[in-house]
Amino acid sequence: MYLLVSRGKKVHTVMPWSTGLSGPLSKAFVAGVPSLGRAELQAACEDFINVIGSSSGCTLYKGTLSSGVEIAVVSASTNSAKDWLDRSEEQFKNKISVLSRVNHKNLMNLLGYCTCDEPFTRMMVFEYAPCGSLFEHLHIREAGDLDWPTRLRIIMGVAYCLEHMSQLEPPVMPASLSSSSIYLTEDYAAKISDVELWKDDDKDAALRDEESLVYRLGILLLEVISGRLPFSEDHGLLVLWASSYLDGKRPLHAMADPMLRSSVPDKQLAALCDVVRLCIHSDRKEETGHGRGCEAHERRHRLVAGAGDPEE
Incomplete structure:
Protein backbone atom coordinates (compact mmCIF):
# COMPACT_ATOMS: atom_id res chain seq x y z
CA MET A 1 0.00 0.00 0.00
CA TYR A 2 1.86 3.08 -1.18
CA LEU A 3 1.05 6.02 1.04
CA LEU A 4 1.79 9.28 -0.77
CA VAL A 5 2.03 12.18 1.64
CA SER A 6 2.72 15.88 1.44
CA ARG A 7 4.05 18.55 3.71
CA GLY A 8 1.55 20.41 5.79
CA LYS A 9 0.73 21.94 9.09
CA LYS A 10 1.60 20.40 12.42
CA VAL A 11 -0.27 17.15 12.98
CA HIS A 12 -1.26 15.11 15.98
CA THR A 13 0.53 11.87 16.81
CA VAL A 14 -1.91 9.11 17.68
CA MET A 15 -1.75 5.46 18.60
CA PRO A 16 -3.81 2.94 16.60
CA TRP A 17 -7.44 2.76 17.72
CA SER A 18 -7.17 6.16 19.52
CA THR A 19 -8.68 8.27 16.79
CA GLY A 20 -11.58 9.88 18.61
CA LEU A 21 -14.05 8.41 16.13
CA SER A 22 -17.61 9.61 16.39
CA GLY A 23 -20.55 7.27 16.73
CA PRO A 24 -20.62 3.55 17.60
CA LEU A 25 -18.30 1.21 15.75
CA SER A 26 -19.81 -1.22 13.30
CA LYS A 27 -19.55 -4.97 13.76
CA ALA A 28 -15.90 -5.90 13.40
CA PHE A 29 -14.93 -7.06 9.92
CA VAL A 30 -11.64 -8.18 11.48
CA ALA A 31 -11.60 -8.79 15.24
CA GLY A 32 -10.11 -5.97 17.25
CA VAL A 33 -9.89 -3.43 14.42
CA PRO A 34 -12.19 -0.37 14.42
CA SER A 35 -14.70 -0.12 11.59
CA LEU A 36 -15.20 3.47 10.45
CA GLY A 37 -18.32 4.76 8.77
CA TYR A 128 -0.47 10.45 8.11
CA ALA A 129 3.17 11.54 7.73
CA PRO A 130 3.46 15.24 6.84
CA CYS A 131 7.07 15.60 5.69
CA GLY A 132 7.17 13.56 2.50
CA SER A 133 9.19 10.50 1.57
CA LEU A 134 12.84 9.73 2.22
CA PHE A 135 13.27 9.55 -1.56
CA GLU A 136 12.18 13.17 -1.93
CA HIS A 137 14.65 14.39 0.68
CA LEU A 138 17.55 12.41 -0.77
CA HIS A 139 17.00 13.14 -4.45
CA ILE A 140 14.76 16.19 -4.84
CA ARG A 141 16.63 19.18 -3.51
CA GLU A 142 13.47 21.26 -3.11
CA ALA A 143 12.42 18.87 -0.37
CA GLY A 144 15.34 19.87 1.84
CA ASP A 145 18.61 18.10 2.60
CA LEU A 146 18.99 15.70 5.51
CA ASP A 147 22.04 16.11 7.75
CA TRP A 148 23.98 13.08 8.96
CA PRO A 149 22.40 12.75 12.45
CA THR A 150 18.95 12.82 10.82
CA ARG A 151 19.94 10.18 8.27
CA LEU A 152 21.35 7.98 11.01
CA ARG A 153 18.15 8.35 13.03
CA ILE A 154 16.08 7.37 9.99
CA ILE A 155 18.27 4.31 9.38
CA MET A 156 17.94 3.20 12.98
CA GLY A 157 14.17 3.73 12.97
CA VAL A 158 13.87 1.46 9.94
CA ALA A 159 16.13 -1.14 11.56
CA TYR A 160 14.20 -1.15 14.84
CA CYS A 161 10.90 -1.56 13.00
CA LEU A 162 12.19 -4.43 10.84
CA GLU A 163 13.57 -6.16 13.92
CA HIS A 164 10.22 -5.81 15.69
CA MET A 165 8.26 -7.18 12.71
CA SER A 166 10.65 -10.10 12.24
CA GLN A 167 10.09 -11.21 15.84
CA LEU A 168 6.31 -11.45 15.51
CA GLU A 169 4.79 -14.90 15.09
CA PRO A 170 4.26 -15.33 12.24
CA PRO A 171 6.66 -12.62 11.04
CA VAL A 172 5.49 -9.56 9.14
CA MET A 173 7.56 -7.85 6.50
CA PRO A 174 7.41 -4.84 4.20
CA ALA A 175 6.35 -5.84 0.70
CA SER A 176 8.46 -2.97 -0.57
CA LEU A 177 11.45 -1.51 1.27
CA SER A 178 12.89 1.52 -0.46
CA SER A 179 13.35 5.23 0.08
CA SER A 180 9.99 5.71 -1.67
CA SER A 181 8.15 3.59 0.91
CA ILE A 182 9.62 5.35 3.94
CA TYR A 183 7.91 8.52 5.08
CA LEU A 184 8.95 11.16 7.56
CA THR A 185 7.10 12.71 10.48
CA GLU A 186 7.36 16.39 11.37
CA ASP A 187 10.46 15.62 13.47
CA TYR A 188 11.90 13.43 10.67
CA ALA A 189 11.32 10.05 12.28
CA ALA A 190 11.00 7.20 9.78
CA LYS A 191 7.65 5.52 9.04
CA ILE A 192 7.68 2.34 6.94
CA SER A 193 4.65 1.73 4.73
CA ASP A 194 3.43 -1.26 2.71
CA VAL A 195 3.29 -4.31 4.97
CA GLU A 196 2.06 -7.82 4.34
CA LEU A 197 2.26 -11.24 5.93
CA TRP A 198 4.89 -13.76 5.00
CA LYS A 199 3.32 -16.72 3.27
CA ASP A 200 3.49 -19.42 5.94
CA ASP A 201 2.41 -22.15 3.51
CA ASP A 202 5.53 -21.63 1.42
CA LYS A 203 8.57 -21.53 3.68
CA ASP A 204 11.02 -21.40 0.77
CA ALA A 205 9.24 -18.35 -0.63
CA ALA A 206 9.23 -16.75 2.83
CA LEU A 207 12.96 -17.35 3.09
CA ARG A 208 13.55 -15.84 -0.35
CA ASP A 209 11.46 -12.84 0.69
CA GLU A 210 13.56 -12.42 3.83
CA GLU A 211 16.79 -12.59 1.86
CA SER A 212 15.42 -10.07 -0.64
CA LEU A 213 14.40 -7.76 2.21
CA VAL A 214 17.88 -7.90 3.73
CA TYR A 215 19.45 -7.14 0.34
CA ARG A 216 17.10 -4.19 -0.14
CA LEU A 217 18.07 -2.95 3.31
CA GLY A 218 21.70 -2.93 2.17
CA ILE A 219 20.80 -0.93 -0.93
CA LEU A 220 18.76 1.49 1.19
CA LEU A 221 21.76 2.05 3.47
CA LEU A 222 23.97 2.79 0.46
CA GLU A 223 21.37 5.24 -0.84
CA VAL A 224 21.20 7.09 2.48
CA ILE A 225 24.98 7.17 2.87
CA SER A 226 25.79 8.27 -0.67
CA GLY A 227 22.71 10.28 -1.64
CA ARG A 228 22.71 8.39 -4.97
CA LEU A 229 19.84 6.61 -6.69
CA PRO A 230 19.80 2.78 -6.57
CA PHE A 231 20.08 2.95 -10.36
CA SER A 232 20.63 5.76 -12.83
CA GLU A 233 21.38 5.92 -16.54
CA ASP A 234 24.56 7.89 -15.87
CA HIS A 235 26.03 5.78 -13.07
CA GLY A 236 24.34 2.38 -13.40
CA LEU A 237 23.69 0.23 -10.32
CA LEU A 238 24.53 1.82 -7.00
CA VAL A 239 25.77 -1.47 -5.57
CA LEU A 240 28.36 -1.78 -8.36
CA TRP A 241 29.45 1.83 -7.95
CA ALA A 242 29.93 1.29 -4.21
CA SER A 243 31.84 -1.98 -4.54
CA SER A 244 35.27 -0.35 -4.89
CA TYR A 245 34.69 1.57 -1.64
CA LEU A 246 33.35 -1.46 0.22
CA ASP A 247 36.24 -3.61 -1.03
CA GLY A 248 38.80 -1.14 0.31
CA LYS A 249 40.07 0.02 -3.07
CA ARG A 250 38.88 3.55 -2.33
CA PRO A 251 38.48 5.37 0.99
CA LEU A 252 35.06 4.94 2.59
CA HIS A 253 34.65 8.63 3.42
CA ALA A 254 34.73 9.43 -0.31
CA MET A 255 31.52 7.39 -0.71
CA ALA A 256 29.49 9.72 1.52
CA ASP A 257 27.07 12.24 0.04
CA PRO A 258 29.10 15.37 -0.90
CA MET A 259 26.40 17.43 0.83
CA LEU A 260 27.55 16.10 4.21
CA ARG A 261 30.87 14.34 3.63
CA SER A 262 32.85 16.40 6.15
CA SER A 263 30.31 15.78 8.93
CA VAL A 264 30.19 11.97 8.80
CA PRO A 265 32.17 10.35 11.66
CA ASP A 266 34.52 7.69 10.29
CA LYS A 267 33.55 5.08 12.90
CA GLN A 268 29.85 5.46 12.22
CA LEU A 269 30.40 5.18 8.48
CA ALA A 270 32.60 2.10 8.92
CA ALA A 271 29.98 0.45 11.16
CA LEU A 272 27.21 1.03 8.63
CA CYS A 273 29.36 -0.20 5.75
CA ASP A 274 30.04 -3.41 7.70
CA VAL A 275 26.28 -3.94 7.78
CA VAL A 276 25.98 -3.10 4.06
CA ARG A 277 28.57 -5.78 3.24
CA LEU A 278 26.59 -8.36 5.20
CA CYS A 279 23.32 -7.34 3.55
CA ILE A 280 24.51 -7.48 -0.05
CA HIS A 281 26.73 -10.56 0.34
CA SER A 282 25.33 -13.06 -2.16
CA ASP A 283 27.54 -16.14 -1.75
CA ARG A 284 24.89 -18.29 -0.04
CA LYS A 285 24.52 -21.16 -2.47
CA GLU A 286 26.08 -23.75 -0.18
CA GLU A 287 24.19 -22.71 2.93
CA THR A 288 21.17 -24.53 4.26
CA GLY A 289 17.82 -22.80 4.48
CA HIS A 290 18.17 -22.57 8.26
CA GLY A 291 21.64 -21.10 7.90
CA ARG A 292 20.45 -18.47 5.44
CA GLY A 293 17.58 -17.52 7.72
CA CYS A 294 19.92 -17.14 10.69
CA GLU A 295 22.30 -15.04 8.61
CA ALA A 296 19.50 -12.74 7.47
CA HIS A 297 18.43 -12.24 11.08
CA GLU A 298 22.03 -11.55 12.08
CA ARG A 299 22.31 -8.75 9.51
CA ARG A 300 19.27 -6.98 10.87
CA HIS A 301 20.49 -7.49 14.42
CA ARG A 302 23.92 -6.11 13.54
CA LEU A 303 22.34 -2.90 12.31
CA VAL A 304 20.27 -2.51 15.47
CA ALA A 305 22.89 -3.58 18.00
CA GLY A 306 26.07 -2.52 16.24
CA ALA A 307 25.30 0.68 14.39
CA GLY A 308 22.55 1.64 16.79
CA ASP A 309 24.95 3.21 19.24
CA PRO A 310 27.93 4.13 17.07
CA GLU A 311 30.97 5.67 18.63
CA GLU A 312 31.77 9.25 17.85
Missing part, protein backbone atom coordinates in the same frame (compact mmCIF):
# COMPACT_ATOMS: atom_id res chain seq x y z
CA ARG A 38 -18.13 5.86 5.16
CA ALA A 39 -19.90 9.13 5.99
CA GLU A 40 -17.24 10.00 8.56
CA LEU A 41 -14.43 9.33 6.11
CA GLN A 42 -16.26 11.18 3.35
CA ALA A 43 -16.45 14.24 5.58
CA ALA A 44 -12.85 13.83 6.72
CA CYS A 45 -11.61 13.65 3.12
CA GLU A 46 -13.74 16.58 1.90
CA ASP A 47 -16.16 14.44 -0.09
CA PHE A 48 -13.21 12.43 -1.42
CA ILE A 49 -11.82 15.29 -3.48
CA ASN A 50 -8.62 15.54 -1.45
CA VAL A 51 -6.67 13.05 -3.58
CA ILE A 52 -2.96 12.87 -2.74
CA GLY A 53 -1.98 10.04 -5.04
CA SER A 54 -2.82 6.72 -6.61
CA SER A 55 -1.25 3.38 -7.40
CA SER A 56 -2.35 0.17 -9.06
CA GLY A 57 -5.86 -0.63 -7.88
CA CYS A 58 -6.26 2.13 -5.29
CA THR A 59 -6.68 5.85 -4.69
CA LEU A 60 -5.17 7.76 -1.77
CA TYR A 61 -6.79 10.59 0.12
CA LYS A 62 -5.74 12.87 2.93
CA GLY A 63 -8.32 13.55 5.60
CA THR A 64 -8.87 15.13 8.99
CA LEU A 65 -11.15 13.46 11.52
CA SER A 66 -13.48 15.48 13.73
CA SER A 67 -10.97 15.02 16.56
CA GLY A 68 -8.32 16.86 14.52
CA VAL A 69 -6.32 13.73 13.72
CA GLU A 70 -4.94 13.77 10.17
CA ILE A 71 -5.20 10.49 8.29
CA ALA A 72 -4.28 8.83 5.01
CA VAL A 73 -7.13 6.83 3.45
CA VAL A 74 -6.44 4.11 0.89
CA SER A 75 -9.49 3.17 -1.17
CA ALA A 76 -9.83 0.25 -3.56
CA SER A 77 -10.51 1.52 -7.08
CA THR A 78 -13.24 -1.10 -7.60
CA ASN A 79 -16.65 0.56 -7.31
CA SER A 80 -18.90 -2.43 -7.88
CA ALA A 81 -19.40 -5.57 -5.79
CA LYS A 82 -19.60 -7.72 -8.92
CA ASP A 83 -16.08 -6.63 -9.88
CA TRP A 84 -14.73 -7.42 -6.41
CA LEU A 85 -13.61 -11.05 -6.38
CA ASP A 86 -13.79 -13.37 -3.38
CA ARG A 87 -10.01 -13.52 -3.49
CA SER A 88 -9.84 -9.72 -3.31
CA GLU A 89 -12.07 -9.76 -0.24
CA GLU A 90 -9.89 -12.40 1.39
CA GLN A 91 -6.74 -10.41 0.65
CA PHE A 92 -8.34 -7.26 2.03
CA LYS A 93 -9.27 -9.02 5.27
CA ASN A 94 -5.84 -10.60 5.51
CA LYS A 95 -4.13 -7.26 5.02
CA ILE A 96 -6.14 -5.69 7.84
CA SER A 97 -5.56 -8.69 10.10
CA VAL A 98 -1.81 -8.56 9.52
CA LEU A 99 -1.51 -4.82 10.00
CA SER A 100 -3.55 -4.99 13.20
CA ARG A 101 -0.81 -7.14 14.74
CA VAL A 102 1.90 -4.55 14.23
CA ASN A 103 2.18 -1.45 16.37
CA HIS A 104 5.49 0.37 16.13
CA LYS A 105 6.48 4.01 16.19
CA ASN A 106 8.42 3.57 12.93
CA LEU A 107 5.54 1.98 11.02
CA MET A 108 2.68 3.71 9.22
CA ASN A 109 0.19 2.14 11.63
CA LEU A 110 -3.32 1.07 10.68
CA LEU A 111 -6.04 3.09 12.43
CA GLY A 112 -9.12 1.38 11.02
CA TYR A 113 -11.01 0.36 7.91
CA CYS A 114 -14.30 0.92 6.14
CA THR A 115 -16.53 -1.54 4.28
CA CYS A 116 -19.81 -0.65 2.61
CA ASP A 117 -21.88 -2.38 -0.07
CA GLU A 118 -23.85 0.67 -1.21
CA PRO A 119 -21.95 2.47 -2.52
CA PHE A 120 -19.33 -0.26 -2.72
CA THR A 121 -16.40 0.71 -0.49
CA ARG A 122 -13.25 -0.98 0.73
CA MET A 123 -10.90 1.40 2.55
CA MET A 124 -8.04 1.29 5.04
CA VAL A 125 -7.13 4.23 7.25
CA PHE A 126 -3.54 4.93 8.27
CA GLU A 127 -1.50 7.45 10.17
Whole structure:
Protein backbone atom coordinates (compact mmCIF):
# COMPACT_ATOMS: atom_id res chain seq x y z
CA MET A 1 0.00 0.00 0.00
CA TYR A 2 1.86 3.08 -1.18
CA LEU A 3 1.05 6.02 1.04
CA LEU A 4 1.79 9.28 -0.77
CA VAL A 5 2.03 12.18 1.64
CA SER A 6 2.72 15.88 1.44
CA ARG A 7 4.05 18.55 3.71
CA GLY A 8 1.55 20.41 5.79
CA LYS A 9 0.73 21.94 9.09
CA LYS A 10 1.60 20.40 12.42
CA VAL A 11 -0.27 17.15 12.98
CA HIS A 12 -1.26 15.11 15.98
CA THR A 13 0.53 11.87 16.81
CA VAL A 14 -1.91 9.11 17.68
CA MET A 15 -1.75 5.46 18.60
CA PRO A 16 -3.81 2.94 16.60
CA TRP A 17 -7.44 2.76 17.72
CA SER A 18 -7.17 6.16 19.52
CA THR A 19 -8.68 8.27 16.79
CA GLY A 20 -11.58 9.88 18.61
CA LEU A 21 -14.05 8.41 16.13
CA SER A 22 -17.61 9.61 16.39
CA GLY A 23 -20.55 7.27 16.73
CA PRO A 24 -20.62 3.55 17.60
CA LEU A 25 -18.30 1.21 15.75
CA SER A 26 -19.81 -1.22 13.30
CA LYS A 27 -19.55 -4.97 13.76
CA ALA A 28 -15.90 -5.90 13.40
CA PHE A 29 -14.93 -7.06 9.92
CA VAL A 30 -11.64 -8.18 11.48
CA ALA A 31 -11.60 -8.79 15.24
CA GLY A 32 -10.11 -5.97 17.25
CA VAL A 33 -9.89 -3.43 14.42
CA PRO A 34 -12.19 -0.37 14.42
CA SER A 35 -14.70 -0.12 11.59
CA LEU A 36 -15.20 3.47 10.45
CA GLY A 37 -18.32 4.76 8.77
CA ARG A 38 -18.13 5.86 5.16
CA ALA A 39 -19.90 9.13 5.99
CA GLU A 40 -17.24 10.00 8.56
CA LEU A 41 -14.43 9.33 6.11
CA GLN A 42 -16.26 11.18 3.35
CA ALA A 43 -16.45 14.24 5.58
CA ALA A 44 -12.85 13.83 6.72
CA CYS A 45 -11.61 13.65 3.12
CA GLU A 46 -13.74 16.58 1.90
CA ASP A 47 -16.16 14.44 -0.09
CA PHE A 48 -13.21 12.43 -1.42
CA ILE A 49 -11.82 15.29 -3.48
CA ASN A 50 -8.62 15.54 -1.45
CA VAL A 51 -6.67 13.05 -3.58
CA ILE A 52 -2.96 12.87 -2.74
CA GLY A 53 -1.98 10.04 -5.04
CA SER A 54 -2.82 6.72 -6.61
CA SER A 55 -1.25 3.38 -7.40
CA SER A 56 -2.35 0.17 -9.06
CA GLY A 57 -5.86 -0.63 -7.88
CA CYS A 58 -6.26 2.13 -5.29
CA THR A 59 -6.68 5.85 -4.69
CA LEU A 60 -5.17 7.76 -1.77
CA TYR A 61 -6.79 10.59 0.12
CA LYS A 62 -5.74 12.87 2.93
CA GLY A 63 -8.32 13.55 5.60
CA THR A 64 -8.87 15.13 8.99
CA LEU A 65 -11.15 13.46 11.52
CA SER A 66 -13.48 15.48 13.73
CA SER A 67 -10.97 15.02 16.56
CA GLY A 68 -8.32 16.86 14.52
CA VAL A 69 -6.32 13.73 13.72
CA GLU A 70 -4.94 13.77 10.17
CA ILE A 71 -5.20 10.49 8.29
CA ALA A 72 -4.28 8.83 5.01
CA VAL A 73 -7.13 6.83 3.45
CA VAL A 74 -6.44 4.11 0.89
CA SER A 75 -9.49 3.17 -1.17
CA ALA A 76 -9.83 0.25 -3.56
CA SER A 77 -10.51 1.52 -7.08
CA THR A 78 -13.24 -1.10 -7.60
CA ASN A 79 -16.65 0.56 -7.31
CA SER A 80 -18.90 -2.43 -7.88
CA ALA A 81 -19.40 -5.57 -5.79
CA LYS A 82 -19.60 -7.72 -8.92
CA ASP A 83 -16.08 -6.63 -9.88
CA TRP A 84 -14.73 -7.42 -6.41
CA LEU A 85 -13.61 -11.05 -6.38
CA ASP A 86 -13.79 -13.37 -3.38
CA ARG A 87 -10.01 -13.52 -3.49
CA SER A 88 -9.84 -9.72 -3.31
CA GLU A 89 -12.07 -9.76 -0.24
CA GLU A 90 -9.89 -12.40 1.39
CA GLN A 91 -6.74 -10.41 0.65
CA PHE A 92 -8.34 -7.26 2.03
CA LYS A 93 -9.27 -9.02 5.27
CA ASN A 94 -5.84 -10.60 5.51
CA LYS A 95 -4.13 -7.26 5.02
CA ILE A 96 -6.14 -5.69 7.84
CA SER A 97 -5.56 -8.69 10.10
CA VAL A 98 -1.81 -8.56 9.52
CA LEU A 99 -1.51 -4.82 10.00
CA SER A 100 -3.55 -4.99 13.20
CA ARG A 101 -0.81 -7.14 14.74
CA VAL A 102 1.90 -4.55 14.23
CA ASN A 103 2.18 -1.45 16.37
CA HIS A 104 5.49 0.37 16.13
CA LYS A 105 6.48 4.01 16.19
CA ASN A 106 8.42 3.57 12.93
CA LEU A 107 5.54 1.98 11.02
CA MET A 108 2.68 3.71 9.22
CA ASN A 109 0.19 2.14 11.63
CA LEU A 110 -3.32 1.07 10.68
CA LEU A 111 -6.04 3.09 12.43
CA GLY A 112 -9.12 1.38 11.02
CA TYR A 113 -11.01 0.36 7.91
CA CYS A 114 -14.30 0.92 6.14
CA THR A 115 -16.53 -1.54 4.28
CA CYS A 116 -19.81 -0.65 2.61
CA ASP A 117 -21.88 -2.38 -0.07
CA GLU A 118 -23.85 0.67 -1.21
CA PRO A 119 -21.95 2.47 -2.52
CA PHE A 120 -19.33 -0.26 -2.72
CA THR A 121 -16.40 0.71 -0.49
CA ARG A 122 -13.25 -0.98 0.73
CA MET A 123 -10.90 1.40 2.55
CA MET A 124 -8.04 1.29 5.04
CA VAL A 125 -7.13 4.23 7.25
CA PHE A 126 -3.54 4.93 8.27
CA GLU A 127 -1.50 7.45 10.17
CA TYR A 128 -0.47 10.45 8.11
CA ALA A 129 3.17 11.54 7.73
CA PRO A 130 3.46 15.24 6.84
CA CYS A 131 7.07 15.60 5.69
CA GLY A 132 7.17 13.56 2.50
CA SER A 133 9.19 10.50 1.57
CA LEU A 134 12.84 9.73 2.22
CA PHE A 135 13.27 9.55 -1.56
CA GLU A 136 12.18 13.17 -1.93
CA HIS A 137 14.65 14.39 0.68
CA LEU A 138 17.55 12.41 -0.77
CA HIS A 139 17.00 13.14 -4.45
CA ILE A 140 14.76 16.19 -4.84
CA ARG A 141 16.63 19.18 -3.51
CA GLU A 142 13.47 21.26 -3.11
CA ALA A 143 12.42 18.87 -0.37
CA GLY A 144 15.34 19.87 1.84
CA ASP A 145 18.61 18.10 2.60
CA LEU A 146 18.99 15.70 5.51
CA ASP A 147 22.04 16.11 7.75
CA TRP A 148 23.98 13.08 8.96
CA PRO A 149 22.40 12.75 12.45
CA THR A 150 18.95 12.82 10.82
CA ARG A 151 19.94 10.18 8.27
CA LEU A 152 21.35 7.98 11.01
CA ARG A 153 18.15 8.35 13.03
CA ILE A 154 16.08 7.37 9.99
CA ILE A 155 18.27 4.31 9.38
CA MET A 156 17.94 3.20 12.98
CA GLY A 157 14.17 3.73 12.97
CA VAL A 158 13.87 1.46 9.94
CA ALA A 159 16.13 -1.14 11.56
CA TYR A 160 14.20 -1.15 14.84
CA CYS A 161 10.90 -1.56 13.00
CA LEU A 162 12.19 -4.43 10.84
CA GLU A 163 13.57 -6.16 13.92
CA HIS A 164 10.22 -5.81 15.69
CA MET A 165 8.26 -7.18 12.71
CA SER A 166 10.65 -10.10 12.24
CA GLN A 167 10.09 -11.21 15.84
CA LEU A 168 6.31 -11.45 15.51
CA GLU A 169 4.79 -14.90 15.09
CA PRO A 170 4.26 -15.33 12.24
CA PRO A 171 6.66 -12.62 11.04
CA VAL A 172 5.49 -9.56 9.14
CA MET A 173 7.56 -7.85 6.50
CA PRO A 174 7.41 -4.84 4.20
CA ALA A 175 6.35 -5.84 0.70
CA SER A 176 8.46 -2.97 -0.57
CA LEU A 177 11.45 -1.51 1.27
CA SER A 178 12.89 1.52 -0.46
CA SER A 179 13.35 5.23 0.08
CA SER A 180 9.99 5.71 -1.67
CA SER A 181 8.15 3.59 0.91
CA ILE A 182 9.62 5.35 3.94
CA TYR A 183 7.91 8.52 5.08
CA LEU A 184 8.95 11.16 7.56
CA THR A 185 7.10 12.71 10.48
CA GLU A 186 7.36 16.39 11.37
CA ASP A 187 10.46 15.62 13.47
CA TYR A 188 11.90 13.43 10.67
CA ALA A 189 11.32 10.05 12.28
CA ALA A 190 11.00 7.20 9.78
CA LYS A 191 7.65 5.52 9.04
CA ILE A 192 7.68 2.34 6.94
CA SER A 193 4.65 1.73 4.73
CA ASP A 194 3.43 -1.26 2.71
CA VAL A 195 3.29 -4.31 4.97
CA GLU A 196 2.06 -7.82 4.34
CA LEU A 197 2.26 -11.24 5.93
CA TRP A 198 4.89 -13.76 5.00
CA LYS A 199 3.32 -16.72 3.27
CA ASP A 200 3.49 -19.42 5.94
CA ASP A 201 2.41 -22.15 3.51
CA ASP A 202 5.53 -21.63 1.42
CA LYS A 203 8.57 -21.53 3.68
CA ASP A 204 11.02 -21.40 0.77
CA ALA A 205 9.24 -18.35 -0.63
CA ALA A 206 9.23 -16.75 2.83
CA LEU A 207 12.96 -17.35 3.09
CA ARG A 208 13.55 -15.84 -0.35
CA ASP A 209 11.46 -12.84 0.69
CA GLU A 210 13.56 -12.42 3.83
CA GLU A 211 16.79 -12.59 1.86
CA SER A 212 15.42 -10.07 -0.64
CA LEU A 213 14.40 -7.76 2.21
CA VAL A 214 17.88 -7.90 3.73
CA TYR A 215 19.45 -7.14 0.34
CA ARG A 216 17.10 -4.19 -0.14
CA LEU A 217 18.07 -2.95 3.31
CA GLY A 218 21.70 -2.93 2.17
CA ILE A 219 20.80 -0.93 -0.93
CA LEU A 220 18.76 1.49 1.19
CA LEU A 221 21.76 2.05 3.47
CA LEU A 222 23.97 2.79 0.46
CA GLU A 223 21.37 5.24 -0.84
CA VAL A 224 21.20 7.09 2.48
CA ILE A 225 24.98 7.17 2.87
CA SER A 226 25.79 8.27 -0.67
CA GLY A 227 22.71 10.28 -1.64
CA ARG A 228 22.71 8.39 -4.97
CA LEU A 229 19.84 6.61 -6.69
CA PRO A 230 19.80 2.78 -6.57
CA PHE A 231 20.08 2.95 -10.36
CA SER A 232 20.63 5.76 -12.83
CA GLU A 233 21.38 5.92 -16.54
CA ASP A 234 24.56 7.89 -15.87
CA HIS A 235 26.03 5.78 -13.07
CA GLY A 236 24.34 2.38 -13.40
CA LEU A 237 23.69 0.23 -10.32
CA LEU A 238 24.53 1.82 -7.00
CA VAL A 239 25.77 -1.47 -5.57
CA LEU A 240 28.36 -1.78 -8.36
CA TRP A 241 29.45 1.83 -7.95
CA ALA A 242 29.93 1.29 -4.21
CA SER A 243 31.84 -1.98 -4.54
CA SER A 244 35.27 -0.35 -4.89
CA TYR A 245 34.69 1.57 -1.64
CA LEU A 246 33.35 -1.46 0.22
CA ASP A 247 36.24 -3.61 -1.03
CA GLY A 248 38.80 -1.14 0.31
CA LYS A 249 40.07 0.02 -3.07
CA ARG A 250 38.88 3.55 -2.33
CA PRO A 251 38.48 5.37 0.99
CA LEU A 252 35.06 4.94 2.59
CA HIS A 253 34.65 8.63 3.42
CA ALA A 254 34.73 9.43 -0.31
CA MET A 255 31.52 7.39 -0.71
CA ALA A 256 29.49 9.72 1.52
CA ASP A 257 27.07 12.24 0.04
CA PRO A 258 29.10 15.37 -0.90
CA MET A 259 26.40 17.43 0.83
CA LEU A 260 27.55 16.10 4.21
CA ARG A 261 30.87 14.34 3.63
CA SER A 262 32.85 16.40 6.15
CA SER A 263 30.31 15.78 8.93
CA VAL A 264 30.19 11.97 8.80
CA PRO A 265 32.17 10.35 11.66
CA ASP A 266 34.52 7.69 10.29
CA LYS A 267 33.55 5.08 12.90
CA GLN A 268 29.85 5.46 12.22
CA LEU A 269 30.40 5.18 8.48
CA ALA A 270 32.60 2.10 8.92
CA ALA A 271 29.98 0.45 11.16
CA LEU A 272 27.21 1.03 8.63
CA CYS A 273 29.36 -0.20 5.75
CA ASP A 274 30.04 -3.41 7.70
CA VAL A 275 26.28 -3.94 7.78
CA VAL A 276 25.98 -3.10 4.06
CA ARG A 277 28.57 -5.78 3.24
CA LEU A 278 26.59 -8.36 5.20
CA CYS A 279 23.32 -7.34 3.55
CA ILE A 280 24.51 -7.48 -0.05
CA HIS A 281 26.73 -10.56 0.34
CA SER A 282 25.33 -13.06 -2.16
CA ASP A 283 27.54 -16.14 -1.75
CA ARG A 284 24.89 -18.29 -0.04
CA LYS A 285 24.52 -21.16 -2.47
CA GLU A 286 26.08 -23.75 -0.18
CA GLU A 287 24.19 -22.71 2.93
CA THR A 288 21.17 -24.53 4.26
CA GLY A 289 17.82 -22.80 4.48
CA HIS A 290 18.17 -22.57 8.26
CA GLY A 291 21.64 -21.10 7.90
CA ARG A 292 20.45 -18.47 5.44
CA GLY A 293 17.58 -17.52 7.72
CA CYS A 294 19.92 -17.14 10.69
CA GLU A 295 22.30 -15.04 8.61
CA ALA A 296 19.50 -12.74 7.47
CA HIS A 297 18.43 -12.24 11.08
CA GLU A 298 22.03 -11.55 12.08
CA ARG A 299 22.31 -8.75 9.51
CA ARG A 300 19.27 -6.98 10.87
CA HIS A 301 20.49 -7.49 14.42
CA ARG A 302 23.92 -6.11 13.54
CA LEU A 303 22.34 -2.90 12.31
CA VAL A 304 20.27 -2.51 15.47
CA ALA A 305 22.89 -3.58 18.00
CA GLY A 306 26.07 -2.52 16.24
CA ALA A 307 25.30 0.68 14.39
CA GLY A 308 22.55 1.64 16.79
CA ASP A 309 24.95 3.21 19.24
CA PRO A 310 27.93 4.13 17.07
CA GLU A 311 30.97 5.67 18.63
CA GLU A 312 31.77 9.25 17.85
